[in-house]
Amino acid sequence: MLKYVTRRLLYTAILLLIVSFTIFYIFDLIPVDPARLICSKQCTPDLVEANRHRLGLDVSVLEQWWRFIQGLFQGRTYGEGGVEDIYCGAPSFGYSFNRHECVSTIIADVFPTTLSLTIGAFVLWLSVGVSLGVLAARKKGKFADRASNVFVLVGTSLPTFITGILVVLFIVLKFHLVNPLELGDWKNPITDPIGWLRTFFFPCATLALAYAATYTRFTRSNVLEISSEDYIRTARAKGLSEKVILRKHTLRAALAPIVTIAGLDFAGLLGGAIITEGIFGLSGLGKLSLKAVLETYDLPIIVATTLVGSAFVVIMNLIVDVAYAYLDPRVRT
Amino acid sequence: MTKFLEVKNLSVSFPTEDGLVKASNDVSYSVDLGKTLAIVGESGSGKSVSNLAIMGLHNRATTQISGSAFLNLDESPIDVISAPEETVRRLRGKVMSMIFQDPMSALHPYFSVGNQIAEAWSLYNEGSKRDGMKRATEMLDLVGIPSAADRVKDFPHQFSGGMRQRVMIAMALVNNPKLLIADEPTTALDVTVQSQILKLIQEIQKEFNMAVILITHDLGVVAEVADNVCVMYGGKIVETSAIDEIFYRSQHPYTTALLESIPRVDQFGSHRLKAISGQPPSLIGLPKGCSFAPRCQFVSHVSGNRCTTEDPELTEKAKDHFARCFLSTEQIHSLTGRNVKA
Numbered sequence: 175m176l177k178y179v180t181r182r183l184l185y186t187a188i189l190l191l192i193v194s195f196t197i198f199y200i201f202d203l204i205p206v207d208p209a210r211l212i213c214s215k216q217c218t219p220d221l222v223e224a225n226r227h228r229l230g231l232d233v234s235v236l237e238q239w240w241r242f243i244q245g246l247f248q249g250r251t252y253g254e255g256g257v258e259d260i261y262c263g264a265p266s267f268g269y270s271f272n273r274h275e276c277v278s279t280i281i282a283d284v285f286p287t288t289l290s291l292t293i294g295a296f297v298l299w300l301s302v303g304v305s306l307g308v309l310a311a312r313k314k315g316k317f318a319d320r321a322s323n324v325f326v327l328v329g330t331s332l333p334t335f336i337t338g339i340l341v342v343l344f345i346v347l348k349f350h351l352v353n354p355l356e357l358g359d360w361k362n363p364i365t366d367p368i369g370w371l372r373t374f375f376f377p378c379a380t381l382a383l384a385y386a387a388t389y390t391r392f393t394r395s396n397v398l399e400i401s402s403e404d405y406i407r408t409a410r411a412k413g414l415s416e417k418v419i420l421r422k423h424t425l426r427a428a429l430a431p432i433v434t435i436a437g438l439d440f441a442g443l444l445g446g447a448i449i450t451e452g453i454f455g456l457s458g459l460g461k462l463s464l465k466a467v468l469e470t471y472d473l474p475i476i477v478a479t480t481l482v483g484s485a486f487v488v489i490m491n492l493i494v495d496v497a498y499a500y501l502d503p504r505v506r507t
Numbered sequence: 508m509t510k511f512l513e514v515k516n517l518s519v520s521f522p523t524e525d526g527l528v529k530a531s532n533d534v535s536y537s538v539d540l541g542k543t544l545a546i547v548g549e550s551g552s553g554k555s556v557s558n559l560a561i562m563g564l565h566n567r568a569t570t571q572i573s574g575s576a577f578l579n580l581d582e583s584p585i586d587v588i589s590a591p592e593e594t595v596r597r598l599r600g601k602v603m604s605m606i607f608q609d610p611m612s613a614l615h616p617y618f619s620v621g622n623q624i625a626e627a628w629s630l631y632n633e634g635s636k637r638d639g640m641k642r643a644t645e646m647l648d649l650v651g652i653p654s655a656a657d658r659v660k661d662f663p664h665q666f667s668g669g670m671r672q673r674v675m676i677a678m679a680l681v682n683n684p685k686l687l688i689a690d691e692p693t694t695a696l697d698v699t700v701q702s703q704i705l706k707l708i709q710e711i712q713k714e715f716n717m718a719v720i721l722i723t724h725d726l727g728v729v730a731e732v733a734d735n736v737c738v739m740y741g742g743k744i745v746e747t748s749a750i751d752e753i754f755y756r757s758q759h760p761y762t763t764a765l766l767e768s769i770p771r772v773d774q775f776g777s778h779r780l781k782a783i784s785g786q787p788p789s790l791i792g793l794p795k796g797c798s799f800a801p802r803c804q805f806v807s808h809v810s811g812n813r814c815t816t817e818d819p820e821l822t823e824k825a826k827d828h829f830a831r832c833f834l835s836t837e838q839i840h841s842l843t844g845r846n847v848k849a
Contacts, residue, residue, distance in 0.1 A: 404612040410564055411607075412627040412678065413600035426617050503662040504616055 175506055179496055186492045191243070193484050198239040201477055208473045212271055228253065229271065229473070242268065242477075267481070268474030277478045280462065287360055288458035290370065291450065292443040294378030299385035300436060304429070306386070307393020312420070314398065322390055329387025338380045338453035345376055352376065358455030377454040381447055385439060389432065396428040403427070430501045434494050441490030445483025459483070509579050510539040511718045512561075512686055517574035517588065519556045519565065526791040530556040532742040533574070538735070540685060543712065543719040545733035545750075547726060547765070549787050553742035554722050558688045561587055562605050563595035578602060578686070601631045604679035608691040610671035614663035620647070620674045621659035628681045646677035650707060669700035673707065680711060687712070688720045693728060705732055726769055730754060738762045741788045741798030744821060748828035756840070758830035761799045763843045797831070805842055809833045 209226035210217070226232045230241060230252075244250070245266035252269040253259035262269055262276035270277055310322040345351045352372055361369035400406065401424055409423045446460025463479035466472040499505045519531040531553040538544040548554040559565050561576045577584045580602065587595050587603075607613045615623060624646055625639025634642075640659060647655035650673040663671055672692060679687060689708060693701035709732055712719050723729060729736055729750070736753045738746040738761065746759040757763050767781040785802040788794065796815040800806055806814045813819075813833055821831045832839065 404607060404609060405615040407564060408607065408613045408675070408678075409615070411562060411599055411605045413596055413598070413630050414626070415596065423615055427615070430617070502617060503619075504664050 175499065178499055178506055182492055182495055186488055189488050190485060193488060194243065194481055195236075195239050197477055197480050197484070198235050198242070201473060202235045202238075206471055208471060211471055267478035270472050270474050272470045272472045272475075277474050280475065281459070281478060281482065284458050284462050287451075287456050288444060288446055288460070290363065290374050291377055291381065291447055291456060291458060292440060294374050295381040295385065295443065295447075296436070296440050298378055299382035299389055302382070303386040303389025304393050304432065306390040308397055308420075308425070310390065310394040311397035311401070319394075322394070326387045326391050329383050329390075332383065334380060334384060334449045335453065337383055338377075338450055341376050341380050342453060358457070360457075373456075377450050377456060380453070381443070381450045389436075392432060392435070393428065396431065397424060400424050400428040426501070430498060433497050433501065437490045437494035437497070438487065441486040442483075444486040444490075446479065509577075509584075510537040511579055512576065512720075513537040513579070514557065514561065514576045515574055517557050517560065517572075517576060519553075519560050519570060519572050521566070521570045523791070527571075528790045529553075529742050529793065530790055531560070532793075534737075534739075534742075534744055535574075536735075536737050536744070536747065538686075538718045538720055540718050541712065541716045542734045543709075543721055543732050544735045544737065545721045545723060545729040546737045546739060547723060547729055548739035549724060551787055551790065552739045553790065554724075554739045555690050558605070558690065558720060558722060562599060562603060562688060563587065563592065564605070567592065580685075600627050600679075600684070601682045602684055603686040603688065604682075604684040605688040605690060606672070606675045606679050606692050609695045610668055610675050611695065613675055614671055616663055619660045619662055620666070624674070624678045624681055627678050631682050642681065643677070646681050647674065649680075649711070650674070650677045651703075652677075668696050669704060672696060672700075672704050676704075676707065676711070680715070683715055684717065686718045686720070688722070690722045691724070692721070693725070694723070701728070702731070708732070726765060738765070741793055742790050743798065743831065744829075745799065745832075746828075746830040747821075748825075752825065752828045756825070756828075757843075758824040758828060758836060758839055759799075759832050760803045760805050760834070760839065760843070762830075763839070764802075764804075797833075805834060805839070808838060808842065 207222070207226075209222050209229055209231055212229075213221050213225055223232070230238060233241075241250070245262070245264070245268070247264055248266075249262060249264040250266040250269075251259050251261045260269060260276070262278060265278060267277040267281060269275070270280060273280065306322045306325065310319040313319050342357075346354050346357060356372065359369075359373055361373050363370040406419060406423055409419045414423075444459075446458055446463055448460035448464050450456070451458045451460040452464070459479055459482070463476060463483075466475035466479065495505075514537065515535050517531060517534045518529070520527050520529045522528075534553075534557050536544060536546070546554045546558070556565070560570070560572055565572070572588060574588060575586045576588050577586050578598070585594070585598070587598065614620065618626075621640050621643040624643035625636065628634075628642045629636075629639045632638075632642075644655050644659045647659055652658055652670060652673055658666075663674070666674060676692075687708070692708070693704050696704060705728060708719065708721075711717070719732075721728070721733060733750050735749055736747065737744050738753070738759065740761050746753065746757065746762045748758075753762060754766065757766060761783075764781065764783045768783065770780055783802055788798050788801070794801070794815075796813075796817055797803070797819055800814040803814065819831045819833050821829045824830050824836050834842070
């Protein structure tokens, strides 16, 4: 097991290096010149060149990438070696000349929002999806199963932007459960749990709905499939009670694959939930990258958010694989 | 004299989209402690179903069931067919155990074999997890798994098919049950392993004085281990007797045909095996008359189309030898040439 984890850790590190270089390479290919964009109206070729140097774009992609990697571990100074030089400490994700801030600071500002949204939604959809799925499987063909089927249909067919708008319309504007002026205000969940719930419950529920529906379906079919396995009949032949069979034997096998998709879905959302953040006015990673791409073309921010998003996926992949190996002994090699 | 397990007029059927499947039809048999009853038949002859019902492993919601199956326990006999679900569950793994055809899929892939055996043990015994694992090691040793102490923490996928079946046997026997139902325990294994497993079951049966029901389609297996045989066809018992009677003086054309389809090492030359023509009947809406009639080569020897209009009763043809056929003993023996002096 230890050997397996070590090997996977090594692979993950290599993969992250490849991913980060690919991101640099892709943005180098895009024919938008950030040096030109931040140039004022009286732009001269000399100014563009100076900007390019300031942004660190006057060297090869490989060099840019290498400086970035170094910056991640050692921190990095941005500027021309003059008075205005700015030092961003490790881990430095770059410097936004547009916002005059270290990118790591900007991300650290918005990340709690994204984390709150993701964890809240994750807990909601996992608990609702799995318990509803198990219930539907146990009551196959009965009322509970049919009702959960309706929920699945509604949940999967409603896009998040519709659910979100409906929630805002009814919960906020009609029933005044949340003050529209407070919508999107960041609250610390530890010092102000009620305020945090007020801000995040409805966005989380909106985001969770679609996921909960697919997880219900997935859990239901998995539990049904495992229930007909020979080893469940063996468990019954031993004299175990139905409760123990379900909780120990069936769920262990039925939920293992759910760990995989749940981990990846979670990681995907950590990169930002653009639509949900937009509807509820939350400033998370999604909104940050959307703004950086559409409005300011803030390359350091774009690169950093893309990289952070993919790093979450890669790292979560590792965690999922290790967790799966723990759950399923056949995978440990 | 009462035997340990007495099954009487057990019928099991379940509705499907195509109609009612009469999987087991008015089946009666019995088996005593220390004895082995073999139930023989083709796939779909209903040989597993009645035993699953005895174990209470049938789907209670959909299965229609009638008849009785008494376990004559020391305290008092229990009819496991009419007993409440919870009572039957408490007998499973303790008084009666079952092993299955495919040891590859019958063990939970996520738990170590020791864990699975210990789980069965701890259901009916007080003791710590460590006691359970100790008991599991003893059992693995008993069923002949080499260096059991090292392997007790291994997972099913680390064992070969034969070894997994040994693990299944260890698990089934961990609480010293009085009845072991083995549902085609050797079908998924290769031939050399088959005989090892059969020997193991026999040895353990002697040691613990168990009643064994062996469900199989392999008459070779039957010859090796059984004391009594039930031959099933179309959900009914067509012939039942002691082992020698069946092999040397079979009274039913189906049994005879089965025996003739077995390759024998003592017959050399260009001797061809005889296959039974046709297909086994569907258990939905069985035809009138004898279920075997469409495939029976002796139908013309019974007068007046009786075979296709009337279902023969299970009648005693010789002492303790019952068969479901209109032909008399003399007729069938002259037709098949089977009355070998044992």
